[in-house]
Amino acid sequence: MASFLLDSALMFGTQTLFFGFGWLFFMRKLFKFYEIRNMFVQVLFSVTFALSCTMFELIIFEILGIMDSNSRYFHWQLNLYLILVTLIVVIPLYISSQIARVLPCVRRKMSIWVSVAIWLVFIYFFWKLGDPFPILNRKHGIFSIEQPISRVGVIGVTIIGILSGFGAVNAPYTYMAYFIRNIDDSEISNSERRLLQTMDMIISKKKRIALAKKENSLRYQDDSMSQSSGGKRMMKMWNIFSGISSSSSENISALQTEVASLEELSRQMFVDYVDLRETKDRVVYSKTLKGRYYDIVGHFFSIYCVYKIIMCTINIIFDRVGKVDPVTRGLSILVNWLGFKVDVLFWSQHVSFILVGIIVITSIRGLLITLTKFFYAIASSKSSNAIVLCLAEVMGMYFVSSVLLMRMNVPEEYRTIITRVLGQLDFSFYHRWFDVIFLVSALTSIVFLYIAHQQSSSKRTG
Structure with missing residues (x-):
């Protein structure tokens, strides 16, 4: 009992640290430019982050033998049930309530029932998601852990495959100097001059609009002062039929249309100017x-990208899934092929710990960077709460699926508890599904980046 209490204190202590880190990241980094006062949204994001990190922590504890095995199994189950309830019930239900509140046809008294109805629609599609995929045996009941x-x-592995495929292609494209086009200072100065000329035209036309409005206002005041109430009405009708005021309003309307077109052009020119400046900075x-x-790292990533695409293609064609983890395979090559005398049991534990640590750190860092970029791209002061909740949902599914895929990267003796906790799933399916999504995402990213690079080059030459 004392050992269980100490293990629980260790787990809850580390979860508190993870919660604090998620809170600091939430407040200081991800949403520092947006005012989010909803405390429940902040807590929910941090709790999801803490539960996600705890799963990685339990894998490391399993490798290092920290905590009693029964305590690890208990906290595995507790953490897994908590994150599933968060991802399937709490976050979707709160998002449904946010949607119900903004619907104009829904009254406040009916918002609760509308929220539940939206959540039930989500549950229906979430449940039907499992029908097309061979992910379960029929012997599993509706309320078994394998169902959720x-x-x-499926959702998380799809997200991981998309992000991994794009990252494998975008990393060499971003890092390698070969893909950076050279920018002349004259090109930047010409772009700046055109932008300033356009801004001057906008200012000039807005001054003309303001003067025209002021002239019409003064003319209306003069007519009002010089005419009686009856004559005033007759003068207005005469001006309307004679076209005096209509010509002025038509002139203002034409100027406003020109200003709108120039403002749209100036925004595009500003984006092009910033792109030129950033490209010049990248060259320097x-x-x-x-x-x-x-640049060296970019070349390495390009080799890895080509290798990964080839291996995924081979795995898909021959329906192949690796059954031996990379650590055991590497140690067996050292012992059987190169003749090294290696303590396989000792080094498999330590190398597995290092490998899992690298995967955990890179996964968390990569996802947080991606969430930051995505949030800055689409967030606004009105939609921030809903977007944060959606990001928390994606983050939780991403990390749960990472644990599912990480099972293949640890030796056989460390897979047992992961298999016990996650249930009797078809783990091979998820690796094949990842290969398919990764290949599609990588090839699509290559096509889009190639088109963007060609358009950028043609814009420069044109």
Whole structure:
């Protein structure tokens, strides 16, 4: 009993640290430019982050043998049930309530029932998601742990495959100096001059609009003062039929249309100017020592991208799924092929710990960076709460599926508890599904980046 209490204190202590880190990231980094006063949204995001990190922590504890095995199994189940309830019930139900509140045809008394109805629609489609995929045996009941895990796994693995495929292609495209087009200073100065000329035209036309409005206002005041009430009405009708005021309003309307067109043009020109400046900065940065280091990293990622695409294609064609983890495979090559005398049991534990640690750190860092970029791209002061909840949902499914896929990266003796907790799933399906999504995402990203690069080059030459 004392050992269980100590293990629980350790788990809840680390979860508190994860919660604090998620809260700091939430407040200081991700949403510092947006005012989000909803305390429940902030807590929900941080709780989801803490529960997600705890699953990775339990894998590391399993490898290092920290905590009693029964305590680890209990906290595995507790953490998994909590994150499933959060992802399937709490977050979707709160998002449904937010949607019901903004619907103009829904009264406040009916918003609760509308929220429940929207949530039931989500549950229906979430449940039907498992029908097309061979993820479960029929012997599993409706309320078994395999039912929600299998469906969360499909969504999460799809997200991981899309992000991994795009990242594998975008990383070399971003880091390698080969893809950075050279920018002349004259090109930047010409773009700046055209932008300033357009802004001057906008200011000039807005001054003309303001003067025309002021002239019409003064003319109306003079007519009002010089005419009696009856004559005033007759003068207005005469001006309307004679076209005096209509010509002025038509002139103002034409100027306003021109200003709107010029403002749209200026926004596009400003984006092009900023892109030129950033490209010029990238060219200068690529010639520094750190820039050359990133260029080497970009070449490495390009080799990895080609290798990963080839391996995924082979796995899909031959329906192949690796059954031996990379650590055991590497150690067996050292022992059987190269003749090294290696303590396989000792080194498999330590190398697995290092490998899992690297995967955990890169996964958390990569997802947080992606969430930050995505939030800045689409967030506004009115939609911030809903977007934060959606990001928390994506984050939770991403990390649950990462644990599901990570099972193949640890030796056989460390997979047992993961298999016990996650249930009797078809783990091979998720690896095949990841290969398919990764291949589609990588090839699509190559096409889109190629088109964007060609358009950028043609815009420069044109």
